[in-house]
Amino acid sequence: MRLSRRAPETQKLEWPTWQEIAKLGVALLVATLLQTTVAPHLRLLGAYPDFALIIVVSVALVKGSEYGAVFGFLTGMFTAIALLEPFGLSAFVFVLVGFIAGRYAETADLSAGFAPILTVFAATLLANVLFATAQFLLAREVPFGFFFARVLLPSLVLNTLLAAPLYVLVRIWLRGAGDLRVARAR
Amino acid sequence: MAVLLLLSVALLTLYFRESESGLAHGVQAGVLRVVAPLQSGTARVTKPFRDAWNWVGDLFSAKSQNKALKREVERLQSGLAKELTTQAENEQLRGLLDLQGDRIFPDGVRLVTARVVARSTSAWYSTVTIDVGSGDGIGVYDPVVNGAGLVGRVTKVNANAAQVMLVTDQQSYVDAMVEPGGAQGIVGGSVTGDVTLGYVDKNEKVKVGQYVVSSGRSGSVFVRGIPIGVVESVGSQEVELYQTIAIRPFVDFRKLDFVQVVVR
Numbered sequence: 001m002r003l004s005r006r007a008p009e010t011q012k013l014e015w016p017t018w019q020e021i022a023k024l025g026v027a028l029l030v031a032t033l034l035q036t037t038v039a040p041h042l043r044l045l046g047a048y049p050d051f052a053l054i055i056v057v058s059v060a061l062v063k064g065s066e067y068g069a070v071f072g073f074l075t076g077m078f079t080a081i082a083l084l085e086p087f088g089l090s091a092f093v094f095v096l097v098g099f100i101a102g103r104y105a106e107t108a109d110l111s112a113g114f115a116p117i118l119t120v121f122a123a124t125l126l127a128n129v130l131f132a133t134a135q136f137l138l139a140r141e142v143p144f145g146f147f148f149a150r151v152l153l154p155s156l157v158l159n160t161l162l163a164a165p166l167y168v169l170v171r172i173w174l175r176g177a178g179d180l181r182v183a184r185a186r
Numbered sequence: 187m188a189v190l191l192l193l194s195v196a197l198l199t200l201y202f203r204e205s206e207s208g209l210a211h212g213v214q215a216g217v218l219r220v221v222a223p224l225q226s227g228t229a230r231v232t233k234p235f236r237d238a239w240n241w242v243g244d245l246f247s248a249k250s251q252n253k254a255l256k257r258e259v260e261r262l263q264s265g266l267a268k269e270l271t272t273q274a275e276n277e278q279l280r281g282l283l284d285l286q287g288d289r290i291f292p293d294g295v296r297l298v299t300a301r302v303v304a305r306s307t308s309a310w311y312s313t314v315t316i317d318v319g320s321g322d323g324i325g326v327y328d329p330v331v332n333g334a335g336l337v338g339r340v341t342k343v344n345a346n347a348a349q350v351m352l353v354t355d356q357q358s359y360v361d362a363m364v365e366p367g368g369a370q371g372i373v374g375g376s377v378t379g380d381v382t383l384g385y386v387d388k389n390e391k392v393k394v395g396q397y398v399v400s401s402g403r404s405g406s407v408f409v410r411g412i413p414i415g416v417v418e419s420v421g422s423q424e425v426e427l428y429q430t431i432a433i434r435p436f437v438d439f440r441k442l443d444f445v446q447v448v449v450r
Contacts, residue, residue, distance in 0.1 A: 040305035088198025
């Protein structure tokens with residue numbers, strides 16, 4: 001895995017086609033509904049799956065940093081709206097996660113199978129630390145032991161386990177099954 | 187990316203600083219009008235799968251629950267004879283006081299049934315979204331109950347949805363009392379999900395197994411007598427003014443499908 005390869009200088013952001021916008025819209029809706037209505041009932045290993053975060057990372061890995069940042073912003077906004085929570089915080093965290101994951105995809109060799117898993121692991125770590133910091137700043141109780149043992153560790157394990165299947169589904173949805181067969185043949 | 191980050195911070199600031207009728211809240215209400223029916227539909231479609239999932243989960247915990255329930259039955263059987271005697275007295279006293287028999291809620295109170303359509307998976311918040319709102323007469327601070335007891339209270343309201351802060355949330359406080367005995371205190375949640383009864387004077391005698399209900403004191407948002415939970419442990423330290431009382435809530439907060447909002 002090479003981390004030093006830079007994105008081509010000539011690469012410019014192209015406006016998405018209507019078909020791409022529709023596909024991303026569906027992904028956004030699915031991410032929001034999965035996160036707010038399905039995930040709360042799927043407690044596993046002491047944690048809830050973070051479908052929204054994994055889908056943001058997967059979109060960023062497939063489409064790049066700009067798409068990742070915008071998709072992350074909208075996912076953060078929609079999940080906050082659906083839960084009647086103050087919006088802005090989730091959007092802030094998901095913009096960062098989407099952009100960084102996208103940049104990683106643009107500069108690293110993603111042919112290694114574990115790249116999405118590694119990215120979701122790092123994204124979960126970053127997102128959880130940012131959310132906990134925000135709670136601390138909002139004067140809510142954030143015990144370190146609880147955060148580490150009951151929030152961070154279970155989330156890292158569960159999200160990492162879900163990373164590969166969700167990434168494959170998002171990739172097939174955005175690029176088609178043929179793209180996956182080509183990648184496997186390389 | 188910088189623009190989006192700045193926009194996020196600006197929206198967050200705007201949301202906290204503006205009133206409930208402000209721009210950000212208006213946008214939230216508008217988008218939620220579209221999203222809420224989709225959430226409700228998803229909740230309905232996925233219910234059989236959720237039930238199957240819960241059933242599998244329950245199989246694992248059934249053995250330990252069975253032991254606990256056997257102990258509970260033994261304890262309740264021993265108290266039954268005493269209860270039957272006091273029940274007869276109680277009915278006479280109720281007749282004298284002209285109270286409403288077995289009803290908890292006073293006249294003029296309406297119960298609005300709602301479906302739980304979304305829930306925060308964040309460890310820092312214990313909230314759910316329900317599919318009724320101001321259009322159904324729901325208001326902020328309305329208590330929310332289900333068949334088992336007190337679920338929480340309404341903290342935000344939209345035209346067709348409302349947010350409910352659960353009793354387990356670290357910012358939830360309910361004025362409560364222990365029955366029998368009448369020791370008064372405040373039931374509070376915590377970030378770990380544990381529920382405690384605080385501010386109970388050391389001189390009050392509280393025993394494990396006693397029930398905790400809302401006290402409905404003057405000015406309280408909760409009506410008197412809503413079951414909250416059972417006392418699980420009682421402790422006190424020399425240096426502290428109050429007892430430390432842990433409560434096991436009656437409501438299973440992981441399996442909330444339907445609730446009722448108490449509208450006054």
